[in-house]
Amino acid sequence: MDISTGDTAWMLASSALVLLMTPGLAFFYGGMVRTKSVLNMMMMSMATVGIVSIIWVIYGFELAFGVDGKSAWYGAIKISDLGNQVGAVANNGGEYPIPLLVFAAFQLMFAIITPALISGAIADRAKFVPWTIFVAIWTTVVYLPVAHWVFAFGNKVGDVVTGAGYLAAKGVQDFAGGTAVHINAGAAGLALAIVLGKRVGWRKESMRPHSLPLVMLGAGLLWFGWFGFNAGSALGANGIAGLAFLNTQVAAAAALIGWIFVEKVRNGHATTLGAASGAVAGLVAITPACAFVAPWAAVVIGFLAGVICSVAVGMKYLFNFDDSLDVVGVHLVGGIWGSLSIGLFGSSAVNSIGLDGLFFGGGAALLGKQALAVAMVAGYSFFATLIIGLAIEKTIGFRVTKESELEGVDFNEHAESAYEMSGSTRGGSLI
Amino acid sequence: MKLVTAILKPHKLEEVKDALEAFGVKGITVSQASGFGRQRGHTEVYRGAEYKVDLIAKVRVEVLVDDSDSDSVVGVIVKAASTGSIGDGKVWVTPVEDVVRVRTGEHGSEAI
Numbered sequence: 001m002d003i004s005t006g007d008t009a010w011m012l013a014s015s016a017l018v019l020l021m022t023p024g025l026a027f028f029y030g031g032m033v034r035t036k037s038v039l040n041m042m043m044m045s046m047a048t049v050g051i052v053s054i055i056w057v058i059y060g061f062e063l064a065f066g067v068d069g070k071s072a073w074y075g076a077i078k079i080s081d082l083g084n085q086v087g088a089v090a091n092n093g094g095e096y097p098i099p100l101l102v103f104a105a106f107q108l109m110f111a112i113i114t115p116a117l118i119s120g121a122i123a124d125r126a127k128f129v130p131w132t133i134f135v136a137i138w139t140t141v142v143y144l145p146v147a148h149w150v151f152a153f154g155n156k157v158g159d160v161v162t163g164a165g166y167l168a169a170k171g172v173q174d175f176a177g178g179t180a181v182h183i184n185a186g187a188a189g190l191a192l193a194i195v196l197g198k199r200v201g202w203r204k205e206s207m208r209p210h211s212l213p214l215v216m217l218g219a220g221l222l223w224f225g226w227f228g229f230n231a232g233s234a235l236g237a238n239g240i241a242g243l244a245f246l247n248t249q250v251a252a253a254a255a256l257i258g259w260i261f262v263e264k265v266r267n268g269h270a271t272t273l274g275a276a277s278g279a280v281a282g283l284v285a286i287t288p289a290c291a292f293v294a295p296w297a298a299v300v301i302g303f304l305a306g307v308i309c310s311v312a313v314g315m316k317y318l319f320n321f322d323d324s325l326d327v328v329g330v331h332l333v334g335g336i337w338g339s340l341s342i343g344l345f346g347s348s349a350v351n352s353i354g355l356d357g358l359f360f361g362g363g364a365a366l367l368g369k370q371a372l373a374v375a376m377v378a379g380y381s382f383f384a385t386l387i388i389g390l391a392i393e394k395t396i397g398f399r400v401t402k403e404s405e406l407e408g409v410d411f412n413e414h415a416e417s418a419y420e421m422s423g424s425t426r427g428g429s430l431i
Numbered sequence: 432m433k434l435v436t437a438i439l440k441p442h443k444l445e446e447v448k449d450a451l452e453a454f455g456v457k458g459i460t461v462s463q464a465s466g467f468g469r470q471r472g473h474t475e476v477y478r479g480a481e482y483k484v485d486l487i488a489k490v491r492v493e494v495l496v497d498d499s500d501s502d503s504v505v506g507v508i509v510k511a512a513s514t515g516s517i518g519d520g521k522v523w524v525t526p527v528e529d530v531v532r533v534r535t536g537e538h539g540s541e542a543i
Binding site: 208209274314 | 477
């Protein structure tokens with residue numbers, strides 16, 4: 001198959017867009033913590049860029065998508081020889097007119113942001129080196145196999161498909177990673193929040209976000225990058241990419257409105273943190289569904305994501321776990337809603353490779369498959385992460401000492417501080 | 432000599448500073464302060480969770496004056512800082528034993 005330059009150009013651009021989401025996430029999370037731990041929060045995201053990229057070109061891409069793999073549960077177990085594949089085209093349930101290396105680069109960016117998402121659950125209290133070890137193990141044992149279940153449609157030669165992932169082969173619909181990325185990260189976040197325990201002073205002292213402008217900057221970068229995440233998942237510059245692009249926009253917009261609507265009614269004020277959180281919740285929910293539903297349905301899915309997630313972030317107080325930055329309330333709950341929503345709003349009239357959901361005469365069959373995928377990914381991720389987290393905590397220790405936590409992880413883990421307060425008063429400020 | 436110390440709402444600082452300059456004080460010291468009085472704190476809401484903010488930002492203004500000026504300076508500060516609402520702050524006066532100008536070594540009223 002000849003390479004399409006248009007498709008290839010879009011996929012290169014998309015890959016760069018998705019990479020930008022991880023530094024964007026660093027701002028989004030960094031603004032939400034206190035001044036004493038903002039650098040550690042941002043470093044947890046940046047470190048995943050370093051670690052996962054290296055793993056990817058050594059064995060990661062093969063373990064998720066390797067064409068030599070024959071299993072439904074993982075790809076090929078081998079060292080990559082991507083340097084010899086420069087002329088190859090991507091084959092994922094059929095050939096795409098883009099280079100295999102571009103497909104590999106695009107998928108790498110997904111593997112980077114997924115563990116970075118988890119870090120929000122353990123803000124202010126994780127040791128840095130154990131976190132990097134966690135990222136390497138979690139990527140290998142959880143992300144790469146789960147990405148294979150969901151994203152690997154197998155190597156198709158003629159009519160023969162080999163090595164398709166279990167959920168992909170079952171016809172589960174997850175266009176850009178509602179299960180493999182968001183539910184996966186959300187369930188892992190819940191497990192790690194339990195392993196590390198609550199922050200000192202949780203619910204007793206104020207843990208207000210130190211910089212909402214940073215949160216807004218991060219939300220903007222995430223939103224921008226998400227167009228690559230969702231529309232890029234079409235693996236080409238075509239109508240489906242256009243549909244995914246438009247649905248991504250309207251779902252995020254509707255969720256922003258949904259979240260601040262709940263806040264205005266419930267608390268009396270529409271907040272900037274609510275607007276930023278709502279947009280991200282909408283982006284999460286539309287991620288699996290963006291290529292399978294009509295734009296009006298994306299509005300409904302997004303608005304309800306804003307409403308559901310704005311209520312879900314309060315669950316941690318009921319169940320008493322310190323998921324510091326609401327990875328569970330936004331990514332797990334938003335991912336579950338988005339994945340199930342395809343079973344309701346999915347329409348084969350919108351996308352010929354899609355299936356009809358409950359509201360379009362397709363019955364409950366698709367909804368059942370989606371629920372299976374939700375349960376499998378959430379269950380595997382939660383228990384595997386619990387084991388990895390406990391193993392690290394019991395051996396080298398995952399949580400910082402109480403003194404170190406009170407003084408701040410920025411200073412104790414990185415020997416830096418984010419802001420020089422005393423020096424900033426000369427010149428500009430009133431006092 | 433007296434030390435006049437005022438705890439004020441931050442947005443009133445400019446007016447108080449201008450009024451003190453107009454009165455003719457030779458210098459003031461301003462620092463950031465936080466605390467609570469009868470106003471108490473307020474509540475902020477982040478993602479539905481309420482946080483009680485007990486300590487409110489204030490500014491502390493300190494002025495060294497001659498004994499004879501102290502009542503007038505207190506009056507100037509109170510007039511400029513007052514909004515009539517709760518949380519306007521407090522002004523108090525303490526006696527000062529001695530003052531030394533660092534550059535010249537002058538003592539007492541000469542150093543003010």
